[in-house]
Amino acid sequence: MAGLVVVGGGAAGLMAALFAARTGAPVSLLEGSRACGLKILISGGGRCNLLPMASDPSDFFTTGSRNVLKRLFRTWRLEDVTSFFAEDLGIALRFEEESGKVFPASQSAKAVRNRLVEAVIEAGAEIRTSHRVEAIEPDGEGFELEVGHAGETRRLRADRVVLAAGGQSLPKTGSDGSAFRLATALGHSLTPRHPALVPLRSPDPELRALAGIAVPVRWQARVHGKLVEERERELLFTHRGVSGPAILDASHWVVRDGATLRVAWAGLDEEGWRRHAEAESRKRIDQRLSDLLPRRLSELLLARAGIPGRTRVVQLHPKQWRRLLPLLAAFELPIDGDEGYAKAEVTSGGVPLSEVKPSTLESRCSAGLFLCGEVFDVIGRMGGFNFLWAWVTGRLAGESAAASLARA
Numbered sequence: 068m069a070g071l072v073v074v075g076g077g078a079a080g081l082m083a084a085l086f087a088a089r090t091g092a093p094v095s096l097l098e099g100s101r102a103c104g105l106k107i108l109i110s111g112g113g114r115c116n117l118l119p120m121a122s123d124p125s126d127f128f129t130t131g132s133r134n135v136l137k138r139l140f141r142t143w144r145l146e147d148v149t150s151f152f153a154e155d156l157g158i159a160l161r162f163e164e165e166s167g168k169v170f171p172a173s174q175s176a177k178a179v180r181n182r183l184v185e186a187v188i189e190a191g192a193e194i195r196t197s198h199r200v201e202a203i204e205p206d207g208e209g210f211e212l213e214v215g216h217a218g219e220t221r222r223l224r225a226d227r228v229v230l231a232a233g234g235q236s237l238p239k240t241g242s243d244g245s246a247f248r249l250a251t252a253l254g255h256s257l258t259p260r261h262p263a264l265v266p267l268r269s270p271d272p273e274l275r276a277l278a279g280i281a282v283p284v285r286w287q288a289r290v291h292g293k294l295v296e297e298r299e300r301e302l303l304f305t306h307r308g309v310s311g312p313a314i315l316d317a318s319h320w321v322v323r324d325g326a327t328l329r330v331a332w333a334g335l336d337e338e339g340w341r342r343h344a345e346a347e348s349r350k351r352i353d354q355r356l357s358d359l360l361p362r363r364l365s366e367l368l369l370a371r372a373g374i375p376g377r378t379r380v381v382q383l384h385p386k387q388w389r390r391l392l393p394l395l396a397a398f399e400l401p402i403d404g405d406e407g408y409a410k411a412e413v414t415s416g417g418v419p420l421s422e423v424k425p426s427t428l429e430s431r432c433s434a435g436l437f438l439c440g441e442v443f444d445v446i447g448r449m450g451g452f453n454f455l456w457a458w459v460t461g462r463l464a465g466e467s468a469a470a471s472l473a474r475a
């Protein structure tokens with residue numbers, strides 16, 4: 068085989084193979100699953116939120132250097148990635164102003180995956196599906212790969228390798244953490260890994276009984292009392308706890324750092340809630356809360372504050388306000404676990420950014436190896452940011468690996 072081998076045909080690997088092959092390099096992509104891009108197919112509820120409309124480094128989390136992150140995103144700016152999909156790949160895009168997300172106009176994740184695979188083949192790369200890389204060993208000039216296919220193990224040579232085998236979330240898509248095993252065998256270390264963008268479990272049966280209800284909230288994550296992040300998004304109650312964009316975005320703080328989560332229902336602080344209630348002070352408090360919150364949630368909050376729903380706002384005693392306002396504006400969510408990798412959209416942690424050269428994504432541990440995508444200790448928020456990371460790093464790793472091969 069030799070030439071350049073891309074290990075993994077997800078978002079990052081397809082982009083790496085495409086850009087490497089466009090330079091004229093001989094490129095083979097080895098994908099362990101029966102098809103490339105299984106995660107793209109299920110992304111965005113089958114619609115594929117392939118990019119955000121706007122992005123800055125605060126949309127990403129890494130335990131490594133934020134300067135390196137910024138530098139990497141400067142290699143392919145969001146507007147150029149967007150026009151690449153629209154103009155180069157010819158995928159008509161739909162910009163959803165209210166959510167700030169970009170989808171294909173066709174609303175079809177399959178169309179995006181198919182167009183990417185087609186572009187990789189058009190560029191001249193060879194794709195081998197059901198080829199699972201079991202081991203990668205440096206052999207002086209390049210690498211020898213052990214590849215499982217149809218029940219047999221073969222050995223293949225590669226002059227350059229791009230490791231794009233993802234993380235370990237949703238292992239049934241093929242990303243079962245083998246990227247981490249392959250990277251460590253080549254000398255890399257790993258930061259601790261956790262499920263991220265993951266629904267959380269709650270021990271509170273009254274909250275779980277609200278399953279199916281969605282509420283806009285302003286959430287705050289606090290680690291040892293210190294505020295680490297605060298944003299406004301929607302929370303969804305589930306049969307096991309809480310989910311929705313607010314919780315998925317906040318989950319990594321809880322899972323990794325044991326953060327506590329506080330929510331301000333409807334995004335209002337104590338003063339905002341009091342002003343809202345008193346704007347029509349002759350009305351019952353349950354009516355005023357239900358104007359902004361689902362009825363069953365307002366009933367629960369009033370019950371916890373020990374206030375009968377029929378109490379008129381004007382009749383509320385200062386003691387009752389003191390019990391009610393923190394429940395409305397700083398409700399601490401009881402959390403006792405997460406739904407694990409089987410439900411997580413991404414893996415937090417992985418290969419530290421400090422172990423690659425930021426200008427090329429070439430490994431500092433193993434010359435000729437390039438890395439991209441979720442294998443790194445980087446995650447993005449919900450909203451197309453994780454694909455943005457995969458596209459940007461995939462392109463850089465693919466082009467750099469091809470340039471390195473051309474120089475050899």
Ligand SMILES: Cc1cc2nc3c(=O)[nH]c(=O)nc-3n(C[C@H](O)[C@H](O)[C@H](O)COP(=O)(O)OP(=O)(O)OC[C@H]3O[C@@H](n4cnc5c(N)ncnc54)[C@H](O)[C@@H]3O)c2cc1C
Binds near residue numbers: 077118233242
């Ligand atoms: C349900 C769900 C919905 C999502 N929706 C969105 C969304 O709408 N927008 C967004 O931005 N992000 C979304 N994400 C996150 C996004 O899918 C990932 O961030 C992205 O796919 C990571 O790309 P990657 O190429 O690094 O890894 P992956 O897409 O996981 O690709 C890795 C590939 O490598 C292959 N592989 C693994 N090990 C080997 C091996 N040893 N040999 C050969 N091949 C191997 C795997 O089979 C896989 O095809 C979603 C994730 C999930 C789980």
